[in-house]
Amino acid sequence: MAERIRWGVLATGNVAVTFTKDLLVDPKTRGVDRLVHTVTAVASSSSAARAADFLKEVGAPEDAKAYGSYKELVNDPNVDIIYVSTPHSHHFQNVMLCLEAGKNVLCEKAFTVNAAQARTVVEKAREKNLFLMEAVWTRYFxxxxxxxxxxxxxxxxxxxxxxxxxxxxxxxxxxxxxxxxxxxxxxxxxxxxxxxxxxxxxxxxxxxxxxxxxxxxxxxxxxxxxxxxxxxxxxxxxxxxxxxxxxxxxxxxxxxxxxxxxxxxxxxxxxxxxxxxxxxxxxxxxxxxxxxxxxxxxxxxxxxxxxxxxxxPPGPGVGSGWRNGFGINLHPEGVGHGMFWEADEAGLALLEGRKESRLESLEESITIMEIMDEVRRQGGFTLPENIETTDYLI
Ligand SMILES: NC(=O)c1ccc[n+]([C@@H]2O[C@H](COP(=O)([O-])OP(=O)(O)OC[C@H]3O[C@@H](n4cnc5c(N)ncnc54)[C@H](OP(=O)(O)O)[C@@H]3O)[C@@H](O)[C@H]2O)c1
Known part of the structure; x- marks a missing residue:
């Protein structure tokens, strides 16, 4: 029987909608039968009402919880893994919040703002023996x-x-x-x-x-x-x-x-x-x-x-009435966006006890952040200190 992966969604912006709609597509439509994804909770920093609207918009199960703060989400015992989809300025703080609370994490790109932050979240995940992955979905196509x-x-x-x-x-x-x-x-x-x-x-x-x-x-x-x-x-x-x-x-x-x-x-x-x-x-x-x-x-x-x-990309198919896409750009009826493949990799890792992705190691995510640091250094481009910091501020 397929095992259930219980997801929490941290932030309710554009990509969170796209990802979560894809997540809830039956994995059998893409030949995956070892797992099934479900959403047990979502949090919006704006309000619990926004989180509740999000759950309706994506077609989440009736009993999924809607929280008005990220802290409540990371403390929900019915969540196995959290998808972090805030702007990248906030990834470091939000991923640290999840890891400190003992949650596995799939974090949107760019992983963090700089390599020092990436190294810090990787060290924290290893210390806590948790799964961590950068959500660069294209690699999983x-x-x-x-x-x-x-x-x-x-x-x-x-x-x-x-x-x-x-x-x-x-x-x-x-x-x-x-x-x-x-x-x-x-x-x-x-x-x-x-x-x-x-x-x-x-x-x-x-x-x-x-x-x-x-x-x-x-x-x-x-x-x-x-x-x-x-x-x-x-x-x-x-x-x-x-x-x-x-x-x-x-x-x-x-x-x-x-x-x-x-x-x-x-x-x-x-x-x-x-x-x-x-x-x-x-x-x-x-x-x-x-x-x-x-x-x-x-x-x-x-x-x-x-x-x-x-x-x-596969999906529920013609006749399903289901549409996904990004923002106003929707694909034809029943065609997936393609974000479910990265979710499958994260889910399989949880089932197999792996702590990182097979297609992008945490070392590779750090190396790519180092390249972006160097490009910013050569271009003379720095960001405000409060978002470059490796101090966990919560
Ligand atoms: N993989 C992809 O294809 C893809 C596509 C687009 C974006 N992304 C990445 O995903 C992340 C989010 O992008 P998005 O397009 O979803 O952005 P967005 O529509 O602006 O949503 C970001 C969400 O983050 C939360 N948030 C918390 N603090 C915030 C702040 N100070 N300012 C703005 N939002 C804040 C808000 O949700 P709440 O009010 O619910 O807390 C907001 O709705 C970015 O890192 C981006 O690079 C990935």
């Missing part, structure tokens, strides 16, 4: 597994370069004119790098770092350039060149770019070309944007083979 297999099987030959871009032309002066939105607000750890650049780095890392034997993975060298968004001082664009030592295969270059000024996918239909190109000496695989939720790949080999694939 079957599409990502296909791409990693192309690399490790040698089908692309020796992979020596990966380009990954995650840029959205957000027109910040008008879209975020008052400067309070988390994309541009330094008090909420705003800027393109931590919000969107993490996906470019995710692609580069899952292709050039995760695909190496664990003992041989080494942090890359970093060169970068950053452009600032003048009204608030956060980064509006970052371009990062990483050099990965890959053992006997030699070095490989990863080029990770992000911007809120220009777009990877200007018409939102993917006609402008790939968002990621993984290049080896036998050919390349292209991943069409959006690269955080990719659904199309194109393999192009020197031997003339061209193979295009579509990877629509």
């Amino acid at each position: 079957p599409l990502s597994m296909y791409v990693r297999d192309l690399i490790t099987s040698g089908k692309l030959g020796n992979v020596t370069r990966v380009f990954a871009d995650n840029s959205v032309a957000l027109n910040p002066e008008t879209t975020f004119a008052d400067g309070t939105h988390r994309m541009v607000n330094p008090d909420l750890a705003g800027g393109a790098l931590l919000d969107m650049g993490i996906y470019s780095l995710t692609w580069v890392f899952q292709c050039l770092y995760l695909t190496q034997p664990e003992a041989e993975r080494k942090p890359p060298k970093v060169m970068s350039s950053m452009q600032k968004y003048e009204p608030t001082g956060v980064d509006e664009s970052a371009t990062i060149l990483l050099t990965f030592p890959r053992g006997s295969q030699g070095d490989a270059h990863g080029v990770a770019t992000t911007s809120m000024r220009v777009a990877t996918n200007p018409d939102k239909k993917g006609t402008a070309g790939p968002g990621v190109r993984v290049q080896g000496d036998k050919g390349e695989v292209q991943i069409m944007p959006p690269i955080q939720r990719p659904t199309r790949t194109k393999l192009v080999l020197h031997n003339g083979l061209i193979e295009e694939k579509t990877w629509t």
Whole structure:
């Protein structure tokens, strides 16, 4: 019989709605029969009424609890694992709150604001013998597994370069004119790098770092350039060149770019070309944007083979009346967003007694935070001390 994973949801914003709706889809629709996810409680820092509205919106079980504070949630004995979905400025404090209360955690990206905070939460999780994982959902897509297999099987030959871009032309002066939105607000750890650049780095890392034997993975060298968004001082664009030592295969270059000024996918239909190109000496695989939720790949080999694939996430299907998506951008009826795969990995870890993800170790999350620290250092971009701190303030 399938075991039940009892989730608590900390914060009720946009991504919490998307994640929780996906979480409640029957895992059998994606061939998973060892577990079933349920939501036992949710907390909103605004009010218990907001938490209750959230439970209705996502279709949670009738007996799920609605709390008006995060502290009440972390002390609920009927919660096995907490999904943290506050702005990244708050991840460190919120994850520490969960861990101190003895709860396992799946925390949204960016994991924390800096590597020192990431190291501190990892140490706390280890001290308390709890599961902790950064919610970089893209890694858990079957599409990502296909791409990693192309690399490790040698089908692309020796992979020596990966380009990954995650840029959205957000027109910040008008879209975020008052400067309070988390994309541009330094008090909420705003800027393109931590919000969107993490996906470019995710692609580069899952292709050039995760695909190496664990003992041989080494942090890359970093060169970068950053452009600032003048009204608030956060980064509006970052371009990062990483050099990965890959053992006997030699070095490989990863080029990770992000911007809120220009777009990877200007018409939102993917006609402008790939968002990621993984290049080896036998050919390349292209991943069409959006690269955080990719659904199309194109393999192009020197031997003339061209193979295009579509990877629509499963879900309850046509006739279910169920729709998910992010914000106002809904997918066709019955199609999942794709966040359930990361939840499955977290749930399986709890069943198996594992304390971290198989596809992104905590060491790798820390290494990626170190890269983002270095890019911010090279770009002269610091955030307010109260959100960079490693002092647990509660
Ligand atoms: N994986 C993905 O695809 C994805 C997509 C979007 C965002 N994200 C990540 O998820 C996190 C949240 O993003 P979001 O789009 O859901 O943001 P959002 O809609 O602004 O929601 C954030 C929620 O955090 C809570 N919160 C607590 N303190 C806050 C503060 N000082 N200011 C604002 N909100 C505060 C609020 O919930 P309560 O009032 O209920 O406490 C708020 O609704 C970010 O770290 C972001 O990078 C991930």
